[in-house]
Amino acid sequence: MRQTTNSATSGAGLARSPWLQRFHPEPDAPVRLVCLPHAGGSASYYHPLSAALRDTFDVLVVQYPGRQNRYTEPPLTSVAALADGVVEALTPWLDRPLVIFGHSMGSLIGFEAARRLTAAGSPPRALVASGRRAPDRHRDGDIHRRDDAGVLAEMRRLGGTGTGLLEDPEIRALVLPAIRGDFQATETYRFTPGPPLPCPLLALVGDADPVAELAEVRDWARHTSADFRLRTFPGDHFYLADQFPAVADTVRQHLTALAG
Known part of the structure; x- marks a missing residue:
């Protein structure tokens, strides 16, 4: 199943999209895993997870506007607009089942994308929501209205990797702008009631996460009519950085159990 190419597409029948990166193409994999980054995050954050799961999935990683190879594009400032963009980009990839994996803001976008895909008749095989309270558990926030120092202070509080780079004025x-836009998207999001997802839902969280308390994460259970599982890991909001191998094993085992 291993491929040496680093192409962004799996073949001539699939159009390129700036929304999707494909670090380890596995065109023979029976299931595709779609990874959505956190607020301020970029596709490269998921490179370790892609490498760890390439033996199981064809991994597609979302790149939001306003960062890395898309830094010249204005960031989108609503979860709805981001979910719409993700679904449009995924449309050519629906020939195989999709598993959606989102971390923090990516969980919200993944949830809304799963709703859209379900309404269109292509529900995902499963949703994995990491580091995020359930979508109907709203907290007021004003981070996107703060000055630069205030936004940076929040990034440091959450323990994000690479925050030291933000001390460089040019970087x-x-x-x-992308970080602020992402905070605006999450802070202005309001859950709209609707049918629960028909697919299984796996919730993951760090046991010391300051913005996703365990009780709030458990409430993801009411957003699926199928199987719900919760798994905690040692760490804070960005527990993934130290737990990629364990997370990869958990996702692999969970999806293998569903297939069985």
């Missing part, structure tokens, strides 16, 4: 000028 900060490049990435802060």
